[in-house]
Amino acid sequence: MEKKLYTFPDNFIWGGIASAYQIEGAWNEDGKGESIWDHYVRLPDRILNGDTGNTACDHYHQMPDDVKLMKEIGLKSYSFTLSWPRILPEGIGEINQKGLDFYDRLVDRLLEAGILPKATLYHWDFPLPLQEKGGWPNRDSIDWFGEYASAVFNKLADRVNLWATHNEPWVAAFLGYGAGIHAPGINDATQAYQAAHHLLLSHAKAVEIYRSGNYGGEIGLILNLNHLIPGSDSDEDLEATQRVYDETHSLFLDPIFLGKYPEEFFKWLGPNQPQIEAGDLEKLTGTADYLGINHYNSDKVYYDHFGGWLKARLEPYAAPGWGFTQMGWGINPAGLKAEVMNIVENYSHPKMMVTENGCAAVDIPDENGFVNDLDRIRFLRAHLITLQEAIEEGANVRGYYVWSVLDNFEWERGYSKKFGLIRVDFQTLERIPKQSAYWYRDVIKNHAVQP
Numbered sequence: 017m018e019k020k021l022y023t024f025p026d027n028f029i030w031g032g033i034a035s036a037y038q039i040e041g042a043w044n045e046d047g048k049g050e051s052i053w054d055h056y057v058r059l060p061d062r063i064l065n066g067d068t069g070n071t072a073c074d075h076y077h078q079m080p081d082d083v084k085l086m087k088e089i090g091l092k093s094y095s096f097t098l099s100w101p102r103i104l105p106e107g108i109g110e111i112n113q114k115g116l117d118f119y120d121r122l123v124d125r126l127l128e129a130g131i132l133p134k135a136t137l138y139h140w141d142f143p144l145p146l147q148e149k150g151g152w153p154n155r156d157s158i159d160w161f162g163e164y165a166s167a168v169f170n171k172l173a174d175r176v177n178l179w180a181t182h183n184e185p186w187v188a189a190f191l192g193y194g195a196g197i198h199a200p201g202i203n204d205a206t207q208a209y210q211a212a213h214h215l216l217l218s219h220a221k222a223v224e225i226y227r228s229g230n231y232g233g234e235i236g237l238i239l240n241l242n243h244l245i246p247g248s249d250s251d252e253d254l255e256a257t258q259r260v261y262d263e264t265h266s267l268f269l270d271p272i273f274l275g276k277y278p279e280e281f282f283k284w285l286g287p288n289q290p291q292i293e294a295g296d297l298e299k300l301t302g303t304a305d306y307l308g309i310n311h312y313n314s315d316k317v318y319y320d321h322f323g324g325w326l327k328a329r330l331e332p333y334a335a336p337g338w339g340f341t342q343m344g345w346g347i348n349p350a351g352l353k354a355e356v357m358n359i360v361e362n363y364s365h366p367k368m369m370v371t372e373n374g375c376a377a378v379d380i381p382d383e384n385g386f387v388n389d390l391d392r393i394r395f396l397r398a399h400l401i402t403l404q405e406a407i408e409e410g411a412n413v414r415g416y417y418v419w420s421v422l423d424n425f426e427w428e429r430g431y432s433k434k435f436g437l438i439r440v441d442f443q444t445l446e447r448i449p450k451q452s453a454y455w456y457r458d459v460i461k462n463h464a465v466q467p
């Protein structure tokens with residue numbers, strides 16, 4: 017019997033993604049200012065093995081060759097983020113022309129290579145001077161971000177047509193200000209919720225600026241949407257699951273797509289709920305041309321009296337026949353389809369893109385440095401199959417980006433986790449495409465996945 021092919025729509029965008037701090041290096045070159053991550057990695061014991069992003073993949077210098085590699089592995093689109101303090105060393109005020117020129121060259125190289133550039137304004141490397149003024153919990157951050165967004169649009173929006181404001185604002189707010197395991201390392205629920213609200217308002221501000229420039233492209237917001245499964249059907253577990261859902265999903269999706277705040281959840285938060293001003297909701301509603309979904313894993317959620325302010329405990333869930341990635345995350349390919357269909361059914365059927373999906377694996381290079389990463393291929397294939405099913409069932413998903421193009425700096429875990437389609441030897445900085453890169457090249461060429 018012939019094997020079924022999982023075919024994607026003709027105009028489907030096939031991409032790869034990375035972020036500024038995780039790959040660029042050159043942390044203090046050509047006039048770049050310091051970010052909270054440049055500072056945070058120097059604090060004792062914050063990052064595994066004392067790793068830093070000072071050099072990372074040295075993409076800042078190796079960018080032309082990296083673009084060549086992207087072309088070789090057949091990427092149709094590359095999603096990059098810009099470093100705010102590379103462009104505005106103080107966060108606001110004077111523009112660092114050399115910093116902006118780097119992204120200008122990147123965009124030109126991509127276009128020459130026939131690769132569609134997709135740009136994200138913020139992926140967590142907040143300017144340190146503005147952190148000293150309070151960071152995202154300070155409401156002025158909305159205008160600071162607007163100033164930065166304007167500088168970027170003025171330079172690049174003539175050639176970049178696909179934009180996102182923030183990548184994973186939940187992480188920026190709740191790992192940065194709540195759990196304190198990301199920069200700036202603050203452990204305060206009130207600040208975390210306030211940061212989340214200002215991240216959303218700054219998103220809306222950047223969208224307003226972009227739309228008023230009539231550039232003609234699309235601009236959206238990227239959320240990390242893990243799939244949540246109640247640990248049991250007890251009321252306690254169901255309510256705990258709802259609280260985790262509200263913090264990770266409703267807090268961001270409801271104001272933008274449904275024109276409301278999760279009021280019941282805010283009541284439950286009591287004094288930790290964000291301060292919201294009159295007119296804020298109106299500013300947020302309808303501000304995404306598309307929703308970017310970053311999806312990696314599923315968790316079971318249980319009530320736990322000692323489970324932080326949400327009183328919940330998350331346990332990684334792996335579907336039958338699947339295990340856990342190198343991150344310890346549970347693999348459940350159906351979780352991607354479930355998240356996409358949840359958006360279709362409950363958030364007025366927006367345009368979507370899977371803006372990150374990928375697998376950290378224990379890559380073992382052979383004597384030539386080549387990695388035959390069959391586990392990563394199996395992960396990507398299975399997720400693409402469930403995504404294709406969602407599209408067949410009516411989901412308006414326009415593209416898919418593999419995290420990540422290159423192995424890179426995985427935040428508090430340093431270089432210990434490998435997500436790349438392309439292996440980077442962090443001693444020599446040599447790049448060698450893995451088997452998954454060649455597999456993905458065939459998927460892109462055929463516009464289809466084989467089971």
Ligand code: IFM
Nearest residue numbers: 035038184310372419426
């Ligand atoms: O490396 C991160 C990225 O910065 C944001 N999304 C998840 C990835 C893997 O953890």
